[in-house]
Amino acid sequence: MKRWSKISFKRIEPFLYLAPFLIGIIIFTLYPIFNVFFMSFKENYKYLTGEFSGYGFDNFVQILSDPYFIQSLKNTFSYVLIVIPISTCLAIVFAVLLNQNIKLKALFQTAYFLPMVTSVTAVGMAWKFMFNYNSGLINFFLNLLGFEGINWLQIASNNFAALAIFGICNILPFIIILLLSGLQNIDPLYYTAAKVDGANTLTCFFRITLPLLAPTICMVLIVNTISTFKVFNELFPLFNGPGIAYNLFTVVYYIYYQFRGLTPPKYGLAAAAAIILFIIIFCFTMIQLYVQKKYSLEENKS
Amino acid sequence: MKITIENLTKQFDNHLAVNNFSAQIESGQLVSLLGPSGCGKSTMLNMLSGILTPSQGKIWFDEDDVTDVAAEKRGVGLVFQNYALYPHMTVLENICFPLEIQRVPKAERIARAKEMAQLVHVEDLLDRLPKQMSGGQQQRVAIARALVKKPRLLLLDEPLSNLDARLRIEMREEIRRIQQSIGITTIFVTHDQEEAMSISDAIILMKQGVLQQMDKPQELYDQPKNCFVADFLGNPTINKLNAVYEGGRLLVEGMPCDIETSSVPASAPLYLSCRVESVLINQKPSSIKGTIIDTYVIGKENIANIQVGNSRVRAYIDSDSALRPTEEVTLSFKNKGVFLFDANSGERYI
Numbered sequence: 105m106k107r108w109s110k111i112s113f114k115r116i117e118p119f120l121y122l123a124p125f126l127i128g129i130i131i132f133t134l135y136p137i138f139n140v141f142f143m144s145f146k147e148n149y150k151y152l153t154g155e156f157s158g159y160g161f162d163n164f165v166q167i168l169s170d171p172y173f174i175q176s177l178k179n180t181f182s183y184v185l186i187v188i189p190i191s192t193c194l195a196i197v198f199a200v201l202l203n204q205n206i207k208l209k210a211l212f213q214t215a216y217f218l219p220m221v222t223s224v225t226a227v228g229m230a231w232k233f234m235f236n237y238n239s240g241l242i243n244f245f246l247n248l249l250g251f252e253g254i255n256w257l258q259i260a261s262n263n264f265a266a267l268a269i270f271g272i273c274n275i276l277p278f279i280i281i282l283l284l285s286g287l288q289n290i291d292p293l294y295y296t297a298a299k300v301d302g303a304n305t306l307t308c309f310f311r312i313t314l315p316l317l318a319p320t321i322c323m324v325l326i327v328n329t330i331s332t333f334k335v336f337n338e339l340f341p342l343f344n345g346p347g348i349a350y351n352l353f354t355v356v357y358y359i360y361y362q363f364r365g366l367t368p369p370k371y372g373l374a375a376a377a378a379i380i381l382f383i384i385i386f387c388f389t390m391i392q393l394y395v396q397k398k399y400s401l402e403e404n405k406s
Numbered sequence: 407m408k409i410t411i412e413n414l415t416k417q418f419d420n421h422l423a424v425n426n427f428s429a430q431i432e433s434g435q436l437v438s439l440l441g442p443s444g445c446g447k448s449t450m451l452n453m454l455s456g457i458l459t460p461s462q463g464k465i466w467f468d469e470d471d472v473t474d475v476a477a478e479k480r481g482v483g484l485v486f487q488n489y490a491l492y493p494h495m496t497v498l499e500n501i502c503f504p505l506e507i508q509r510v511p512k513a514e515r516i517a518r519a520k521e522m523a524q525l526v527h528v529e530d531l532l533d534r535l536p537k538q539m540s541g542g543q544q545q546r547v548a549i550a551r552a553l554v555k556k557p558r559l560l561l562l563d564e565p566l567s568n569l570d571a572r573l574r575i576e577m578r579e580e581i582r583r584i585q586q587s588i589g590i591t592t593i594f595v596t597h598d599q600e601e602a603m604s605i606s607d608a609i610i611l612m613k614q615g616v617l618q619q620m621d622k623p624q625e626l627y628d629q630p631k632n633c634f635v636a637d638f639l640g641n642p643t644i645n646k647l648n649a650v651y652e653g654g655r656l657l658v659e660g661m662p663c664d665i666e667t668s669s670v671p672a673s674a675p676l677y678l679s680c681r682v683e684s685v686l687i688n689q690k691p692s693s694i695k696g697t698i699i700d701t702y703v704i705g706k707e708n709i710a711n712i713q714v715g716n717s718r719v720r721a722y723i724d725s726d727s728a729l730r731p732t733e734e735v736t737l738s739f740k741n742k743g744v745f746l747f748d749a750n751s752g753e754r755y756i
């Protein structure tokens with residue numbers, strides 16, 4: 105009897121160590137995820153009383169016919185499709201430049217990475233001043249170059265551009281850091297070899313740097329696509345909400361709005377929107393993983 | 407192509423890596439640049455390829471001064487110690503790369519690459535990636551890549567150091583064969599004297615950035631210009647005995663020696679250096695005595711270790727020799743392979 109209990113304690117011992125973390129995950133992550141999933145199918149759900157009329161696709165039908173949700177999908181997709189390629193390309197250029205042996209290298213690196221250790225909101229406030237129509241830095245430079253200033257924040261049709269510019273600059277340091285670490289793993293000998301073979305800087309970049317950096321770029325794309333699909337924080341410092349005239353709904357903002365912006369809150373709709381966002385991100389990540397896998401398989405096949 | 411190097415100097419910050427280096431390399435020759443690690447061989451090679459700019463001096467390719475010509479315009483092929491094959495390209499793509507940069511049409515490019523692959527015997531590996539090949543195969547591909555653009559000069563920087571001993575011997579013969587078959591002027595960097603001796607038309611021996619001697623391998627071995635050259639070449643290494651010239655005769659480890667000397671400064675510390683094969687045991691009357699420490703066999707050679715004064719001497723002995731440890735022996739020397747150096751300056755007297 106005594107021996108048996110000793111063995112069984114040995115068996116459960118590992119789970120005891122895991123328990124605190126597991127319990128946290130279950131309460132704060134797994135339970136809400138399942139809850140959201142079920143909530144999205146509950147029709148006429150009342151959160152406080154827990155009443156609902158039955159399971160069905162009513163919530164999904166409702167949000168898919170809600171112009172604000174359609175708008176939020178459009179905005180989110182546009183945001184991802186604009187911010188990701190531009191920020192990645194810019195980051196590659198900056199990372200390659202920062203990786204050169206230039207004077208004041210440390211100064212430039214610090215300057216680029218400073219925004220990363222500052223909160224989005226604080227950086228966003230700074231951008232709000234820079235976007236200011238009359239006294240902002242951006243319009244000041246546009247004027248210097250002979251262009252007319254743009255009313256970034258107060259005219260609805262310019263809001264998206266302001267958001268995208270802010271978003272691009274905001275994730276740039278993060279991508280640059282990741283790419284720099286990838287660049288540092290490339291043996292400088294390849295460049296010496298290429299140079300003796302007669303390659304110029306541009307050839308070196310396209311034939312050596314880019315292919316050898318491809319795995320890092322792939323990883324950056326996946327991580328950032330996921331995070332930009334969840335664009336939300338960026339809306340507050342610039343517009344205090346979804347833009348002027350409610351034209352800048354994003355999917356996450358839509359979810360938040362169903363919770364906090366309406367009385368009574370529509371939890372079912374919020375849950376349905378969250379599920380749709382999950383499916384979109386899931387599909388995108390799968391596509392990227394598939395492309396990456398196929399790409400590296402092709403490389404290994406020969 | 408003939409290469410002329412004139413007073414070449416390279417200064418790094420506060421370190422003189424190559425110091426006033428002058429040499430001439432005849433067309434079609436394979437010349438080894440030999441010297442201990444850190445003596446400036448790679449620096450020298452990088453100045454020839456154009457990767458580094460000399461601090462002073464000039465480099466001539468035939469009649470052209472190429473000192474200020476950029477690396478990509480010099481038309482040299484370079485092979486590195488760790489191959490530096492592009493990891494994301496197949497063997498064929500690697501060999502094609504220099505031609506691609508020269509905008510050679512694709513069909514011609516592939517034909518020439520295949521021709522090169524055949525020359526270095528990697529024609530069956532064209533679709534492999536570098537990581538799917540052994541070190542020896544990678545080095546062959548690196549040589550093919552260096553040769554495919556038909557360079558006027560081939561530079562190899564310790565190309566065999568990453569290979570195992572057996573492969574090293576095979577590859578050095580391969581390099582010699584390839585070099586001979588296209589007759590390209592080649593500079594081969596190595597720190598291994600045996601490697602240099604076995605494949606070179608001439609050897610340049612360097613020490614701390616300074617050229618010590620440039621000669622045919624056998625000449626370098628038989629007629630070293632200074633103590634460093636004598637020490638560096640030969641396996642087993644040359645024997646070194648302390649000597650001094652006093653009262654009109656040479657004292658070796660305090661014992662009078664009948665080697666004829668002239669114009670040797672009196673009382674200065676000297677080294678009597680003698681090749682292992684130049685030491686004779688108990689063959690001639692001599693006043694140089696030693697004690698056998700031990701005897702051993704390497705391959706087909708029997709060697710005796712002998713204590714002479716404060717120094718150790720190695721000598722070849724017969725396989726049926728009856729010499730035993732602690733035995734007293736008499737040492738004398740052949741005429742060839744015996745040198746007298748100044749212990750401080752390394753200058754050679756005989």
Ligand SMILES: Nc1ncnc2c1ncn2[C@@H]1O[C@H](COP(=O)(O)OP(=O)(O)O)[C@@H](O)[C@H]1O
Pocket residue numbers: 418419421422423441442443444445446447448449450
């Ligand atoms: N880029 C550099 N900066 C400073 N010192 C260098 C540099 N490259 C080489 N050296 C120094 O020059 C000397 C010769 O180096 P190297 O030519 O690489 O020697 P080897 O190839 O003969 O081993 C070494 O002492 C090395 O430390």
Ligand SMILES: [Mg+2]
Pocket residue numbers: 447448449563564
């Ligand atoms: Mg070296």
